[in-house]
Amino acid sequence: PEDIYEITNPKDISSLKRALVNRLIYSIGKDPVETQERDWFFALAYVVRDLLTLRWMESMRRYYLQDAKRVYYLSMEFLIGRALGNSLLNIGCYDEFKLVLEDVGLDLEELAETEEEAALGNGGLGRLAACYLDSLATLRLPGFGYGIHYDYGMFSQRIEDGYQIEHPENWLRYGNPWEFPRPDVLYRVQFRGHVVECPNADGKRRYRWIDTEDVMAMAYDIPVPGYGGETVNNLRLWAAKASRDFELKYFNEGNYIKAVEEKTQSENLSKVLYPDDTTQMGRELRLKQEYFFVSASLQDILKKFRIDQRDFSDLPQEVAIQLNDTHPSVAIPELMRILLDEHQVPWDDAWAITVRTFSYTNHTLLPEALEVWSVRLFEELLPRHLQIIYEINHRFLTEVGERFPGDMGLIQRVSIIDEERGKRVRMAHLAIIGSHKVNGVAALHTRLMRTTIFRDFARIFPDRFVSITNGITPRRWLNQANRGLAKLITETIGPGWVTDLERLRQLAAMADEAEFRARFRAVKSANKQHLASLIAKRLNIGIDPASLFDVQIKRMHEYKRQLLNLLHVITRYNRLRAGLSQDMVPRTVIFGGKAAPGYHAAKLVIKLINDVSKVIGRDSTVAGLLKVVFVPDYNVSRAMEIMPAVELSEQISTAGMEASGTGNMKMAVNGAITIGTLDGANIEIREKVGEKNIFIFGHTAEQLDEMRRGGYDAWRFYYDNEELKLALDMISTGYFSPDEQDRFKPLIDSLLREGDRFAILADYESYIACQEEVDRLYLDSETWTRKAILNVAHSGWFSSDRAVREYAERIWNTPI
Template sequence: MSKSSFTIKKKNDRKSLTADIRDHVVYSLSKEAEAANERDMGKALSLALRDRLVERMIQTRDRYRNVKAKRMYYFSIEYLLGRCLGNSLCNMELLDLCEDIFKDMGYDLDEVRASERDPALGNGGLGRLAACFLDSLATLDMPGCGYGIHYEYGLFRQSIHDGYQKELADYWMMEGMPLQLERPDQAVIIPLYGKVVNTVTPDGDYLPMWMDWDDIIGVPYDIPIVGYGGKTVNYLRLFAARASQNFDMEIFNHGDYIRAVQRKVESEMVSKVLYPTESVSFGKELRLVQEYFLVACGLRDITRRFLAQNDDFDEFASYVAIQLNDTHPALTVVELMRFLVDEKRIQWGKAWEITRATCAYTNHTLLPEALEQWSVSLLEKVLPRHLQIIYEINKRFLKKVAAKYPGDSEKVRRMSLVTESGSKKVRMANLAVIGSHSVNGVSALHSKLVKTRLFPDFYELEPGKFNNKTNGVTPRRWLLKSNPVLARLLTDAVGKEWITDLSVLKRLDAYAQDSEFKALFMKAKRENKVRLGNFIHSTLSINVSPDSIFDIQAKRIHEYKRQLLNVLHIMHMYIQIVDHGNEPLSPRTFIFAGKAAPGYWEAKQIIKLIHSVADVVNNNPRTKDLLKVAFIPDYRVSLAEKIIPACDLSEQISTAGTEASGTGNMKFAMNGALTIGTYDGANIEMLEEVGEDNFYLFGLRQEEVEQTLTAHSYRPREVYNNSFEIRQVLGAILENRFSPDDHDLFRWIVDKLLAENEQYMHLADFQSYINTQGMVDKDYASKQLWAQKAILNTARMGKFSTDRTMQEYAEGIWNIKSIKG
């Protein structure tokens, strides 16, 4: 066991922590304690905590260095961290102590923590998964850190006006982030644009020279990531773009001060905004620059760190593992080749061997439109040397393919990095596959489809590199911290071990028939429902009953996630009550949350539809005590922490074969919600774990969807003609029943649902969906049965901890080990 020479000085006792908080109020914030508000106290607490995290971060670094540990670097274009203060206090086991300290000082710790803004560094499951991975790596004492971009503005804050989504700027850094550390001493220079001049060495070897490039500076900011128990503190390193002196001096010398400042602003745009629009040329160029900026900054930092302890790049892959989180960092393959070949003068074959042994790629989507392609002309403009390298990689690779499959020109065409039809584009997913030693999907079904549907040619060529790593979530954030009332009950029942070994919750199986435990479990659920209900009332002025079924769909708004199917069911229930007098056994509160991409018209119209339906349902006296609909705006991690513990029924209803994994499904079930879902993504494995009796499965399977759509045999009008319920619901839309003041507002929905081969097959699954919802209604009416099912969902979610996921990555892909203190 290795030890650091660094000594921890900051103690975690009441006296030391109180003194440090008071000192930071005075010396860091220049305020008197009596004048400090909750925001000031939050900053002071963050700074006092940061002191302790920095000490442990140094100690962790020394521990890794002492054994020359192999390290994993996670490259992701986004990280959806959530508020960091409370999570760090939770993992340091300081929440209760700080609550007492602040109570003595006259403050409510919850209000102090609420003053922190969510870091707007991501916008969906991809970024939240990355955050969970970092938490688990630190908890497992594994040498792994993240690399990303220090965006100043997030995607957007979502506001709702007259039922329509409006996007507002999310300047999350307005008040700063006390926990982070700026590291200007480790800034890196990043070249862009310019040209390639072909020269030769004195020995006659080809020597390309990338010249006349502009440059920007990448300044790192570190956010400490503490594992549970506080022994290991890794970090997330985010790079902010700054203009270099070289960039401006020539313009300054010509006396054009305004233009010089403009160029400075343009160069710093790289890290200003998360996910710029890709609908215009400038947006696409900026996005490409962002992706290269992330990759180049990360690799310069990694190679600097490597060279501090090594000088032989033959050993690079023995000490460095790089995981590409989807295709956004795929340029890592090319940039590492450029560095090894151009800067280190390593022979091409050896450089390619090192690159492939270092890089691994995780695919997160089966949707063709989500597989990135960059135009050759844009790459030539922004990264001329990299385009040359891409062509060389492609030439050598296709030569190998042609030799393996002589005469099969179609296979060569499909596997090429460059599309030849129309304007030439580079397929980034193909690049990531070719340049990695491992390619994994994120659920069993998804990984199968990666091999058979997405990359069948590559799988045939190299079957051994393809594997599955089913996603998970961290139980620290999503159960221990977000649901303290349930967490205490679980700890009382099975002990604290579940916090770092979620499989321990399997012991709850023995309590599923215990009437007293059932009552306590559902009491905890009701407390969370009351809390969410109060928030809904204060935010939306909608009264909801905690005794109703909280039926929740909280996720990005997208047609494949089928919020529309959910709304069709609400319309069906409304019609059944109002027109036919068929009341449900239990009242139902439908809760939605999620953002639509700014340029995604259909998704934004679905948000409008939800609000229009809510206006009708919530204001009809006939449905007043039976149905409620609420859309909670600006979905984010801190809001998810309120929503998820309160859920009774989790909607995971994507068209089978479209959702790679899902992680919201895991969070809901972990907190005692039952799932209504399709046989898709990780739903399948959740179903296997919790048992069919404790999961509401409906709809077509992936094979049925694929066969039907491939054969062009889906005829939604036939489904419509054969279903009275569907005709009623779509008829209500056409009759403007849910848009009485705006006729034909939603006619497009009917047209789309009835279109031949409608790809998300809403109507094909509708009858199965409403039938299964009827089973939900019946089961919820039996309180003892529902409590049993809810307990078993929590009990059997052990597989879906990112602790398990990280162990599998570490052993199967990265070859890194725990380095305990």
């Protein structure tokens, strides 16, 4: 029967039901009377994938016929999360499938929970890539993601005795219903070996990279539906497969076991995502991952470019390649290698093509996060690429020497090779030199990029640096995550906001209407109750839905200053115990976030949060007035549950250190009020929502800079503020850790004895004062609600649709 899977009409419930039951029988192999929830989930996912597939093929055909310029987004990370709910809403079949499931006695929301999430990323950078894929598809742009098909994505976090314990997350255990494995899309990726020079007939030198150890890259395709379901784009992820010749070598020697061993070895390449998002550790496997996916992606891109019908000089008109941080920046020497060695394109032509094709997004100024690879490792793994990098560097430095004669310091500073501390390849320098545009991810971040770490490059390439403030997709972060608010907005201004988020501005006038404020408050209150019930169910902790929900959810990092938040919590606790409760609002302070497994300070902060939570939780004198909750295993699904319930959004990083932040945008659009520093996109949030509708505190980046130049005196802050001194003394004398008094000594030492690199003490006083204002405002619930509504109304600019449009216009030259 040909119509087993066919859906005649996606709005026709009975046709959907037939498709679902057929899938259950023929694809899952289960009798409907003896199925488990997971079976239904897989059957449903296959039906939805079917609905995506035809649209996906149509989209590809359309791009082909239009001969449209392609955009390729190369990223080591795509933090996608679950796909079911998002796909259903994007293709407009959510309610229909809800009915179908009810018909067979199932709840769609519950079923959706059985989906494993694709956590192929660490945090901001990976989630940004996922939001941009959604916007590319929604804007009907031919934009494709390339990344790695990790067997193990981000680890899952459990909390045992207050400590973080990492567990591997085998997300592919039951298979991934969304992906199409493509065993026929297979490329060879070379490693090691050596380079030989063979003079040509015309006397020109040619280089060949030989005797390499090879790994195969196999494609997995994941459909990316745009909103409205018209366009479906593609995310192609590469998995490592052993190459055959490699096996054969040992098989011929009769060494079967050795052959299988080597096979597993090379397939380890795509085994696991590196869980460190701030300290670069020059590990060989990581560099191999980077080159592996870059090499496969470029082969694929060039194959689709169809060189047999085109000239390479057309490449920049046909293709734009965006490098998500420096992680894929080995693509620059790789394209050069292909053009030079495999197609005999002359150097100058090859270089012009390369620079016009690539652009690079920088996501961090923190020196410890900037990628550098030892020349020795590079030479061992990628000898030809190192040669090419040397040649790129030589030509660049010669040019710089000519333009800025006599400035030897400049040559050393901008060189791709760092000659100090053992020779190293600075990937950011390579990425800047090899791209026509370099962008920062918020206005302040771009300004600091141009004036601090890359100021020499900004002088050499004045037009190369641009700012594109990050964005978030309103489909997942408002329409899907916050159904209550989405409904209220649509009832008020119509449904157009989902693809034109600036329309939220129409809500501004509603902020003055008491009836709308009441409805808005009712939505927030229901969201808080829902979160409270989840926390009760999963963590067995009772929180008061009427208390102020004060939330900091993000990776655990010293620069994000979860410790500053905690110092406020302790101070509040001390004030309450001192009987100063009269003008304090009951609060629930919620934390969530993972620490990199080797980041001891960050892990100790998690333990401190949990120890403080325990002491406060047991103290009946503050019951009902203060509660601290650490939500374990913060991920995309947890974020979607928490964002709608946030009232106070904690964005308190050391000014100048958070490149942008994107959680700040998610909370604002969900009707939270930000308490934050003048850092990253907080500055632009203040501009958009108005300074009366945000709580700003702390030193600016410039002020901190000045303070440090004059000598930062941590002890002065300690002795000058009794409440700060008390809070720190309580931590250091074991008030929260009676079983181990000096447990938190390393944290206190970093503040007092090691110079407080993140200026926590310097910002404490203004943070506390600002938190007092938060309480005052919260007591006036009408005014609070008004400001919260204005936050929603003025957050439209933070849509990733706006950000992607800016990339298209200013970097890719694919205007919409």
